[in-house]
Amino acid sequence: MLYPMFGMIALSGLVVILLYGSRFILISQVVSSGNGLERAKHADETRPHLPGVFRNITDNYNHIFEQPTLFYAVVIYLHLVNQGDEANVMLAWGYVIARLAHSIIQITINHVPLRILFFVVSGFCLLAMIVREVLRLL
Numbered sequence: 001m002l003y004p005m006f007g008m009i010a011l012s013g014l015v016v017i018l019l020y021g022s023r024f025i026l027i028s029q030v031v032s033s034g035n036g037l038e039r040a041k042h043a044d045e046t047r048p049h050l051p052g053v054f055r056n057i058t059d060n061y062n063h064i065f066e067q068p069t070l071f072y073a074v075v076i077y078l079h080l081v082n083q084g085d086e087a088n089v090m091l092a093w094g095y096v097i098a099r100l101a102h103s104i105i106q107i108t109i110n111h112v113p114l115r116i117l118f119f120v121v122s123g124f125c126l127l128a129m130i131v132r133e134v135l136r137l138l
Contacts, residue, residue: 001084004092005075011100012064019061022054060106074129091125098122
């Protein structure tokens with residue numbers, strides 16, 4: 001049950017590395033052009049001016065730390081109550097794979113209909129784990 005969670009952690013780490021890399025490139029460009037970094041005080045003001053792929057990375061970074069926090073809680077809970085059965089493990093891996101696909105799509109082509117498909121699949125996997133546990137407790 002914990003391996004899928006580590007898969008999600010690894011994906012999050014990869015997105016953090018991409019974010020830092022993109023920021024390093026942007027900061028280097030700003031500094032080498034003689035401009036100060038003061039205009040980057042507020043992310044919501046800066047984000048619209050980022051080049052496309054860098055904005056996609058930033059958006060994906062934000063997404064990777066939203067819903068997946070619930071995934072971590074569910075996985076830890078299921079592990080602690082010994083409900084890491086084959087179905088839950090498959091659903092957890094399904095969640096991670098769908099989130100990986102979502103990230104790849106968002107960072108590269110950012111095709112929203114395809115991205116939404118993988119978002120919905122990941123949400124289904126997460127909700128299925130929760131519903132299975134609720135039904136077990138009833």
